[in-house]
Amino acid sequence: MTGPLDIAVFGLSLSSSWGNGHATTWRALIRGLRRAGHRVLFLERDMPWYAGHRDLTDPDFCTLDLYDSLDTVLRRHTWRLRAADAVIVGSYVPEGIALIDRLAALGPRRLCFYDIDTPVTLARLAKGEEEYLARRQIPLFDVYFSFTGGPMLETLRRDWGARRAEALWCAVDSDRYRPTGDAADWDLGYLGTYSSDRQDALKRLLIEPARRLPARRFVVAGPQYPEGIDWPANVERIAHLPPDRHASFYSRQRYTLNVTRKDMAAAGWSPSVRLFEAASCGTPVISDPWPGLHEIFPDAVLSAETPEAVVALLESQPEQDRRAVAARAQRIVAEKHTGMARARDLVAAFAADTAPRTSLRNLERMRE
Known part of the structure; x- marks a missing residue:
């Protein structure tokens, strides 16, 4: 053709x-x-x-x-x-x-x-x-x-x-999703619309770590979250974030969280657009594990199943390792997962x- x-x-x-x-x-x-x-x-x-x-x-x-x-x-x-x-x-x-x-x-x-x-x-x-x-x-x-x-x-x-x-x-549109140079405001963040079958993972991998680390700062951005959620005091909420603010949002996080809907996690091989966007901005991603994750992003995405695993990354991962995993993911996206x-x-x-x-x-x- x-x-x-x-x-x-x-x-x-x-x-x-x-x-x-x-x-x-x-x-x-x-x-x-x-x-x-x-x-x-x-x-x-x-x-x-x-x-x-x-x-x-x-x-x-x-x-x-x-x-x-x-x-x-x-x-x-x-x-x-x-x-x-x-x-x-x-x-x-x-x-x-x-x-x-x-x-x-x-x-x-x-x-x-x-x-x-x-x-x-x-x-x-x-x-x-x-x-x-x-x-x-x-x-x-x-x-x-x-x-x-x-x-x-x-x-x-x-x-x-x-x-x-x-x-x-x-x-991802790599012209719009790239590091902005903003200083880090949050230790861990998440961007996504509320979904009932993602909420358990969000509780386990962000809300509970926030409770255990009151001196750390967290953020969740996205609409439609129910009023009754008990957010810890150190979790900032942003109701909606338009795409022109996404790059700055990711760049202001030390780590960003990727959580996957249950059917997609079971099937595997389902990388979300948010994962690509965060990686393109040079932010290291912590993801719930699913089949294919490390084949798509070999040595380039961190996985965690428990609050303890997230806490360990936030508290103990050496800075050079944090930057290295983010750089590997950024290269993979630039080579294989842009709009072009x-x-x-x-x-x-x-x-x-x-x-x-x-x-x-x-x-x-x-x-x-």
Whole structure:
């Protein structure tokens, strides 16, 4: 495949990073595509909870269209969706099931799914919960891009009928996520929206160490945390942190914490966008352990399962070792996990895709 590509994306959000990690993932990837000369149309459902928290309204790296209904957006862009080199639907897109069926019926050149939540998606489908993707739709996609790699890719092909499953991890815009030189204000910090299945790990790996180390300073940034959480006095809370403040936030921490949702930790090979962002800022990462962590970041991420392990790192790790692990992670991200690198991965996957387009109608005929 040569020459610039025309790509249409239906994603959860590009305009607002409030309460989600999708926005910065899409921004890094699409900026990489734009720098490589490709053209992207991003189609986002205009949702009220994002409308009040928009931190990107007029991107200079793609066309952003906020739509109010499927009828509206499909009518407005039918010609481009049919002519595009690829149409990509992301996870958690509102009315995703209806959208995928209607896109398949249009017969685009290439229809793909980018699952930024693969283990959660498959766990829900296994229980019969179909919110943004139906199980029957997985074979429709020319490529099922998964932010989880490792054994999950074979599972998608073998057990779920994916025609092709390719890892497309999150990525970071290294121009925006880099050390700022700010002095350290906190010994350990965490950036993430509240999630009930991450909260136990947050308690174990940050809140409890904060209780044991009252002279140390901690910070948790992110929205939607319940009022009843008993935060120690030395834990600062920031309700929402827009992306233009992320680099400074990470740079002001001696260490940053990465905690993983349970389904993703069980599947492994699911590095979060926050992990890449912190590493790109030169901040050493302490993560809960999961399969693939040290293969993706060999000798470059610290892992801890207990409060004692976190306390030991904060109190006893030599400064030269702290700086060395951060430098290794920063190099790995710069080489393999920038938006430009991920854009190359995406385009390479398209170039390797030689299978004919399978329309919804043809698929139904195959099943009869």
